[in-house]
Amino acid sequence: MTKLIDRRMGFFLIALFIAVVAIPVGNLAIEGKPVASYVVQLSGKYLCYALLAVALDLVWGYCGILSLGHGAFFALGGYAMGMHLMREIGTRGVYGDPVLPDFMVFLSYEQLPWFWLGFDQFWFAALMCMLVPGALAFVFGWFAFRSRVSGVYLSIITQAMTYALMLSFFRNEMGFGGNNGLTDFKDVLGFDLQSDATRAGLFIASAVALVAGLMIAKAIALSQLGKVLIGIRDAESRTRFLGYRVEGYKLFVFVVSAMMAGVAGALYTPQVGIINPGEFSPANSIEIVIWVALGGRGTLVGAAIGAIFVALAKTLLTGWIPEMWLFALGGLFVFVTLFMPRGVLGVIEESWAKLRRTEPVKEVTP
């Protein structure tokens, strides 16, 4: 337990806890709403990104698998939840069809496609938002890792994977609403998605999911399996010659990570109110890598901080000078790679260590 929550993790959890109390209270319980509703919604979205970053850090930071396709797992989780939310609309849609979502009526579907069955149940959708990304990661990883595709080649095929999915989801015939995606959601588990209380609830749920993700990732990293992962990252061949079947380990961690990304996506969809094929865009997946690199690869907490930091900067900058955002992001990435190889967390910890080293000297002088 003490190992699971080290100092780094402890500080982060305290900060998160304060936010989780302060933001909903400021929005719901204090006169005059010092915390605006959109802030609650944005914060929830940032936490979903943070969970996604933790998922990527688990495979990249610990096992050296630079996936440039994690956005696809996130989007699939988002679609799984979106499908549930669509079916929850029921007769409240524009066409009032009790079963078919509006876009299907519009495209003159006779009946619900088979892959939409079961999504009227929340538990089923919740399961699918992990199983679908997990299954894709399993099949993809099975072939890639067994044929020993690694390094840049692996990164490229993960990009191709998310790109191919984006193109497929853009097609109306796929049955996922084409380029409009899924939207106009009404409620989740009977709670109105437009209400402040529901938004606060989703924000808290995202925080809980983030903490769970961090704990699972940390437990994996601390286990003997975590050491095998580091072995694979640092000296893959050595690890093989020690008798470890590297492909099995990579597959395990890739699938766990994809499921985590799926959960992040599932929480994201109800908070932003839409999921569309744009979420599969290759650029999104690259951005996740930037979050992790910026926060500090292989630290988990750093990945979460990086995601929140960049998302916040994006919100502020795109409101202020939208055309500059991509340049700012690119510049930030170059700066971090060149001057902060261990990320923001690395810089903070190094300065902290320096401070500590000078302090005791002062103390000894009588």
Added chain:
Amino acid sequence: MTAQLYLDGVERSFDGFKAITGLSLHVRKGELRAIIGPNGAGKTTMMDIITGKTRPDKGEVFWNEKVDLTKTDEAGSARLGIGRKFQKPTVIESLSVEDNIGLALKTDRSVFATLFARQTPAHADRITELLHLVRLADERARPSADLSHGQKQWLEIGMLLAQEPELLLVDEPAAGMTDDETMRTAELLRDLAGTHTVIVVEHDMEFVRALNCKVTVLHQGRVLAEGSIDHVSANPEVVEVYLGR
């Protein structure tokens, strides 16, 4: 003839370049064997073939007369009891010295077994014992990246022993070691022989002499001469291609 390791007529080429050209080698259980030969003779490639890293184009490679080593992969050969030390010392740099040995310990290698594995006191004792043997007990908690070249060699030897292999393939262990350390390595390998089968590749003739065992000379991917060190040193062909340089 009973051989624990049996290679016969092995050939392998890389993009048309014949690296191994009809290599035959028989090593008895418990034997200590030194392999020498000029750069590019195919010594490392031979080890790659034995451990399943490289597949031969032709020829037979058998383990204990039954297991076809041309059909295994690296992890498979390790699980059969073939341990390998690389030419370039390779340790897991960001793990501590202790964790490097811990990863090598003979335990269940399946994904779920490692996920739920608990470090037992028996493991810790075994690690301590091995660290004393390779004289790294004081470095136990240090990241292995901080070790000197020679210490990394020792750590890798420690990892090799932790696996409890039946056959040890040791590629140039003395590189980067002091004379004293070199002799200690030779002594350690001599001690291991008998209970283990040991194949050592080395360029350092002092070291090979200290091993005091049968020597195989490789040249252009095949065996040029075999016998005691004095026997092969007297062979004019060996002198010409290797010793006489």
